[in-house]
Amino acid sequence: MTCEIIIGLEVHVQLRTNTKLFCGCAARFGAPPNSQTCPVCLGLPGALPVLNEQALAWGIRVGLALDCTVAPLMKFDRKHYFYPDLPKNFQISQYDRPLASNGHVDLEGEGATKRIRIRRVHLEEDAGKLLHETGQPVSFVDMNRTGVPLLEIVSEPDLRTSEDAYQYLVELKALLQYLDVSTCNMEEGSLRCDTNISLRPAGQETLGVKVEVKNLNSFRAVKQALEFEAGRQGALLSRGERILQETRLWNAHSLQTDSMRSKEEAADYRYFPEPDLVPFTIEAAAVEQIRRKLPELPAQRRLRYQQTYQLSAYDAQVLVQQRALAELFEGAVRLGAKPKPVANWIMGGFMAYLNAKRLEPESLQVQPEWVVHLIELVDGGTLSGTMAKEVFLAMLERRVDPAELVREGGLRQISDAQTLERIAHEVLEQHPKSAEDYAKGKANALMFLVGQAMKRSSGKANPQQMTEILKRKVGEKRA
Amino acid sequence: MGVVTPEIVKHVAHLARMRVEGEALTQLAAQLDEILDYVRKLQAVATDGIEPTSHVLPLTNVQRPDAPRPSLDPGTVVALAPARSGPFLSVPKVLEA
Amino acid sequence: MPARAPSALTIHELHPLLISGQLSPAELLEDLLARIAGHNGAYGAYIDVAADQLREQLRRQLASGRRGRLFGIPITVKDNLCVAGEQxxxxxxILAGFRAPYDATVIERLRQEGAVIVPRANMDEFAFGSSTENSAYGATRNPWDRQRVPGGSSGGSAAAVAADLAIGALGSDTGGSIRQPASFCNVVGLKPTYGRVSRYGLIAFASSLDQIGPLTKDVRDAAHLLSVIAGHDPMDSTSAPVEVPDYVAQLEAPVNGLRVGLPRLPEEGIEPDVRRCVEAAVQVLQRLGAAVERIELPFIDHSIETYYIVATAEASSNLARYAGVHYGLREPAEDRSSLIEMYLRTRTAGFGAEAKRRILLGTYVLSHGYYDAYYLKAMQVRTLIKRSFEQAFSRCDIVVMPTSPTAAFRLGERLTDPLQMYLSDIYTISANLAGVPAISIPCGFSSSQLPVGLQLLAAPFREELLLRLAYAYEQATEWHRRRPALEQA
Structure with missing residues (x-):
């Protein structure tokens, strides 16, 4: 039996406002425990919420960027469940009047574009943090995160593969970065994702039983969990077994999903309109004003890179995907560098370095002029390819301008003929066999000799010049 | 009458995280049944097309600027809790992640 | 010194004495403390009174140099208003030992005007009740008859004012909790328009119905206190940005020609004494020049059903936070049990019978499958009730009705019959549902010498009309001057 995989994603993104959604406490990450709380976000008796206008404006901004309809009338509702990280034991969220709905994200694929519909975007307050220590009979509660503004973005079940899901998340994250409304840092929890997945026999109309998967700490985990879950459900179905409607947790160590302890009761959130907050009317004119101020979004930027800089669709895609990389690219090009070499540096050494070190591009703080200087140094012959790579690494590690590195550290290439002659002489003395081989016509031997010369000069010898000198010297010897 | 059974009261009590047992359960079921029977008189009122009122005031769009205000001292916050550990509040172990 | 004891005086009588120095704030406070010490045991108007804390507070007030509209005057507040550092x-x-780390907005405003805050007037637990019997700290007794209830839920505030154990007080009114005890205790009680007074720092019962208001010895004092506490507060999203008139200055404006509407009301259970007193009061209003006419208030007979759905739903939600984690009671105190067990034991032990009943009722009407039939329906009928008042106030300035269908009932009389208790709110509830202001003023006594209250209602933000007519009535009558003879405990 072949099955179709139906995937939907729920993304929670923390807005990077100065203050929380309903009170004036700072919303910073990483503050000392319980140091960013007040009567409102602690849910103390008598305290009342007042909406942060920036959170609403940014919510509208995201809704528009997702091509949603922004609700002319929006309200907040209470969602009830008991949990120690939720001080009021209800969450202020939005139920039947979300901020925005009916949008989409387009995924660029091989030839075709896949449209993933967005069901709704709504504002809600984040919960606090529970810390569990193994062996302890207690959990600890830190309320700093309580009340931080969250935007929940819910897709329709339009995703069909784990790769789709991955791509959707990458695209959504890029969009949020360009909108500049969130730090989108999964490790710090400012971007979180839950997914639901069901299988149905090919050709069947009705959806299969949906399983929710939580505890996904990276995009890769989302992909892996969906692959595991598709396999698990497929195997069950092919054995004629039933899929249980449940919530499962991804285990990043065992690389499988585990059933959450079965809940004692079906969730009954008892939603009702939040009486402490008034409704919000969103005028078309206000929406238009926010729309006019939307920045260039990833899709537009990709197109521009292809048209203006003659980059390939692939290069444009890779560069635009992470805003910090794209900004670096554009900065360097604006300063006069040629687009293609800049793109090559960023997509090559730069991304390899990020991947190897598991770093976010923002953390490197590389200035566009550094990239420009690097390319100039190579083009001007000051740096060999090998040296350029070294300088590049030093630039990333030490956060210093390559021009500066060259100035301070004798990294300049050796082009002085006398020095080169001396090095060549020493190499030939030491490797007479290779000199003979080359004389007999073995091209590889010359490569070896040049390599040895470079090694002797700590990579600083001008390789073209050195090759010529070695050729000449071997010829002289024979004669 | 008889709509609210002790089983329903038990279920609702659990939703509200309270324990109701024994004689109190039977008594509460009877009282809630009587009260709900009374309030069901509302069903007789024709309300088709009537907008619900959740706020009596016609206020909308009450917001505040995104400007920080001082938070409480963490010591004060933690001292309010019936159980604490260092800078944290403490609760019986939460099993689900 | 005046002929009467300082504690027996009104705010407006005391203010000039205190400002001119004829009476010192300390003398006033000591007189009040002595009276409380002598009688609170018998009446339980306060849960407790920390005399030294009050003296210290007065010292700080005097040191601050504030000489505001409440300079040196002790104001009693209900035990559901947060007072920084106080229980x-x-x-x-469930809130035993909870000390709020902040002042409610009304408390801040009282302090700004130089008042001394006297906390912890007794009440029904979480304001659930009409008798102040549902207090975890014991019932309050009616100063007019110790065997009777003072009304509720602001029974402590009302009894304290009636017995001169308070100069003036604040209460809260969700379905009559200021007006009904005012009526039972022969004092003035005003529930302002929803949004007129900030709810920030008022421990919520039903957020869309709750309002804070004054309980005072006369109408002028009510105007005085309302002037201090009313006004927009950016900390409360439902606080109205509507200007506050000078209520005191407008008290003596003429009432001649005011249009007074007498609605046809559900008469089930109304005592003949109450009917007689209210009818006589209406004649007084007519003599004062008011034009009285019969009006209709359709749907008002559905107020009780609507109210007990809306109020309990909101209450069940507002009270979810009391669960043993962030503040207040935890059972068991140690972390030995499971989380769910801790929740169950804390909430089962912490809430009294009526609180449990209302939480269950509210949880039920909000739960899956019942929402439309109960909560949504109630919100729709609320719209109809609100419209009834809008229509009434397009025809008249003031609506008149009894505050309560009965005078004070006996302790324990209605405790076993919650529905009967709910029905006693029949005349007060609709003002909360419609959000309109209403005042209860003394208008006579029953044959058993129990006070009866007259209720006046006005359009939203027309408190000055209520106060003006109430003041004119008060000037023409003597009911408010009667004081109960207190028993010793």
């Missing part, structure tokens, strides 16, 4: 428990075990 605020809503007369519930």
């Amino acid at each position: 605020t428990t809503c007369a519930s075990k």
